[in-house]
Amino acid sequence: MNTFKISRVYLFIFILTVLSACNTTKNGVVAHRxxxxxxxLPENSIAALRNAIDLKTAGSEFDVWMTADDSLVINHxxxxxxxxxxxxxxxxxxxxxxxxGEKLPTLYEYISEGxxxxxxxxxxxxxxxxxxxxxxxxxxxxxxxxxxxxLKAEKITCYIxxxxxxxxxxxxxxxxxxLQYLEGNKSPKEVKEDHISGIxxxxxxxxxHPEWIKEAKDNKIILNAWTVNEAADxxxxxxxxxxxxxxxxxxxxxxxxxxxx
Numbered sequence: 001m002n003t004f005k006i007s008r009v010y011l012f013i014f015i016l017t018v019l020s021a022c023n024t025t026k027n028g029v030v031a032h033r034x035x036x037x038x039x040x041l042p043e044n045s046i047a048a049l050r051n052a053i054d055l056k057t058a059g060s061e062f063d064v065w066m067t068a069d070d071s072l073v074i075n076h077x078x079x080x081x082x083x084x085x086x087x088x089x090x091x092x093x094x095x096x097x098x099x100x101g102e103k104l105p106t107l108y109e110y111i112s113e114g115x116x117x118x119x120x121x122x123x124x125x126x127x128x129x130x131x132x133x134x135x136x137x138x139x140x141x142x143x144x145x146x147x148x149x150x151l152k153a154e155k156i157t158c159y160i161x162x163x164x165x166x167x168x169x170x171x172x173x174x175x176x177x178x179l180q181y182l183e184g185n186k187s188p189k190e191v192k193e194d195h196i197s198g199i200x201x202x203x204x205x206x207x208x209h210p211e212w213i214k215e216a217k218d219n220k221i222i223l224n225a226w227t228v229n230e231a232a233d234x235x236x237x238x239x240x241x242x243x244x245x246x247x248x249x250x251x252x253x254x255x256x257x258x259x260x261x
Contacts, residue, residue, distance in 0.1 A: 027238050028058030029253050030124055030246040032227050033076055035060070037248050042098040044074045046105050046113050052121060053114070057250050059122040060114070061160070064107055066130075066140045067093065072107035072147060078131055080104060086132055107144060111153050123156055124246075126182070129163035138169045145170055145177075160200050171195050180224055188216040198222025200246065203233055213240050231256070 034041070034048025035055050041048045044062050052060035063076045071090035078085060081096040094103045105113075114123045127144055130137035141161075148157050158178035161167050164186070167179045171194075180198040181191055184205035191199055199216060203225040206213055216223045225237050226246035234256055237245050247253050 026241050026243060027257055028244045029250050029257070030059035030061055030122075030224070030244050031055070031057045031250040032061050032246050032248050034062065035250050038251050042100055042102065044076055044105075045098050045100060045102050046110065047100055047102065049110065049113055052250065053118045055250055055254065057121055057254075058244060059124045059158075059246075061124040061126060061246060062110060063126045063128055064140065064144055065128050066136070066143065070143070072140070072144060074105045074107060074110045078128070084131075086130065086136075107147050108151065111148055111151050111157070115151065115153055115156070118156070122158060123153065125157055125159050127159060127161045127163070127166050129161065129166065134163075134165060137163050137166050141166045141169050142173065145173060158197075164194075164196075167196055168194060178222070180222055182226075188212055188219050188221055192219045192221050196221075198224060198243070200224035200226060200244070202226055203228050203237060206240075207236075213242075228253070 031052035033043035034045065035051040035057065036043050036048035039051060041051065049060055062074050064072055065075055065085040066072055067085055067090045068087050069089045073085065073090065073093065075085060080093055083093060097103060111123065125144065127141050130140060148154050154177060158180065159167065159170055160180045160182055162182045164181060167181060170177065170179060178197045180200040181196050182200050184201040188199055198221045206225060213223065223242045224244040224246060225242055228234050228237055228245050228247045229249050234253055238257065238260065245253060
């Protein structure tokens with residue numbers, strides 16, 4: 001079998017694994033902004049993504065903004081080096097390196113790395129609501145989806161956002177992609193009615209609304225919680241059999257899950 005055929009086989013297996021995981025995973029570890037904390041890597045860096053993939057986490061989350069000149073970049077906060085990303089050109093942003101010497105990664109670079117030697121880690125793409133306008137947020141969403149499709153990574157990527165309209169816009173252009181809502185102000189039934197695939201709420205929301213755990217399972221939508229870093233909170237989420245657990249401590253969570261097998 002030649003190299004091309006082998007690559008296609010691995011890709012096919014990976015896609016089947018990811019699609020299956022969306023419906024059957026229990027307590028899958030999602031590295032929040034990559035696996036960065038233990039090794040003191042920059043959040044959302046290429047190195048943190050690679051570390052999450054090497055750890056074989058179920059997913060690795062990252063955050064997308066669009067610069068003033070329409071470049072899609074990966075960063076959690078709206079500001080980078082005290083510059084507002086949405087009002088700054090990419091060429092000005094990359095004058096300042098990340099703490100490990102990397103430049104601020106573009107979405108294209110990040111997804112390209114996420115595809116490399118990756119057989120099981122879902123790329124969890126958070127599209128940040130625009131601080132300029134709702135319409136700009138939707139534009140960012142469509143441009144992000146377009147970039148990921150161009151890279152042929154749509155089968156290994158899901159989208160999350162605090163902006164419900166962003167998710168609904170993505171659903172208009174892609175009927176199959178996995179979408180998860182972050183804000184915590186809608187019931188699982190409401191989310192399902194709008195064809196959103198799952199809820200990814202702060203764990204405190206589920207402690208306030210424990211009935212939503214059963215409601216999500218009964219409605220067969222994805223159940224995810226963020227950002228679960230304390231051991232006691234991990235235990236509670238594990239006991240309630242969430243599909244995914246998003247954490248800054250993927251190594252600790254993996255150890256706990258292994259110990260419970």
